[in-house]
Amino acid sequence: MNVSLFINDALKIFFIFTPFFVLSAFISMTHEMEEKEKKCLAVRVTMGIVVISFCVFLFGKYLFALFGITLDAFRIGAGSILFLSGVSMVGGTSNIKSAGESNDIAIVPLALPITVGPGGIGVLLLFGAEATTLAAKAEIGAAILAACAGVGTLLYFAQFVEKAVGKQGVVILSKVTGLMISAISAQIIFTGIRNFLLL
Numbered sequence: 001m002n003v004s005l006f007i008n009d010a011l012k013i014f015f016i017f018t019p020f021f022v023l024s025a026f027i028s029m030t031h032e033m034e035e036k037e038k039k040c041l042a043v044r045v046t047m048g049i050v051v052i053s054f055c056v057f058l059f060g061k062y063l064f065a066l067f068g069i070t071l072d073a074f075r076i077g078a079g080s081i082l083f084l085s086g087v088s089m090v091g092g093t094s095n096i097k098s099a100g101e102s103n104d105i106a107i108v109p110l111a112l113p114i115t116v117g118p119g120g121i122g123v124l125l126l127f128g129a130e131a132t133t134l135a136a137k138a139e140i141g142a143a144i145l146a147a148c149a150g151v152g153t154l155l156y157f158a159q160f161v162e163k164a165v166g167k168q169g170v171v172i173l174s175k176v177t178g179l180m181i182s183a184i185s186a187q188i189i190f191t192g193i194r195n196f197l198l199l
Helices: 003-016 019-029 035-067 071-090 099-115 118-130 134-156 158-198
Strands: none
Touching: 003 118, 003 134, 019 035, 019 071, 019 099, 019 134, 019 158, 035 099, 035 118, 035 134, 035 158, 071 099, 071 118, 071 158, 118 134, 118 158, 134 158
16 A cells, blocks of 8 residues: 555545534534533444445445436535534524434534535545556545544544633534534535536
8 A cells, every 4th residue: 555645645535524624513513412422423423424435435426326416416405404504503503412312413414514525525436436446445445434533533522622612612613613604505505506507
């Protein structure tokens, strides 16, 4: 395995997952949970990211072709879900109070589309198309695992960040993150609509 190529791909995927944006969203959405619940949720989110990333990397182009889904259609759908999450955070209605309810946000919206968004899916689809040999697939697969582990580590230790910013800081972070998510989701939707109309 080419170590330098592995490190380059792992870092590229890691930052495409926008880890610090994901961390701020995680803190904002889970600030009323117990520490044990947060850690369990972080593990679920990480597992979700791994499964989604490998599904897209290995089978994405076939699944999209099978169901007739384009990347732009995914942008519109994922952007809509993301926008609703952002609005609920700005309005202060995204409180999670139980471990059972935390299952609802582990995959959607935290793993998909906040972490593995249209940009990440596009890159993973590209990696899947370019990796024509078993060695290349193994190298990129290892890079995906490393990037997912990095994001998962940030989420697992999110309580340290939460303690650092304080309760009022979390409230402010929730509002700001909600606005950021809404703006990003709007851009994702507009990009999908524009590309769809230009076809």
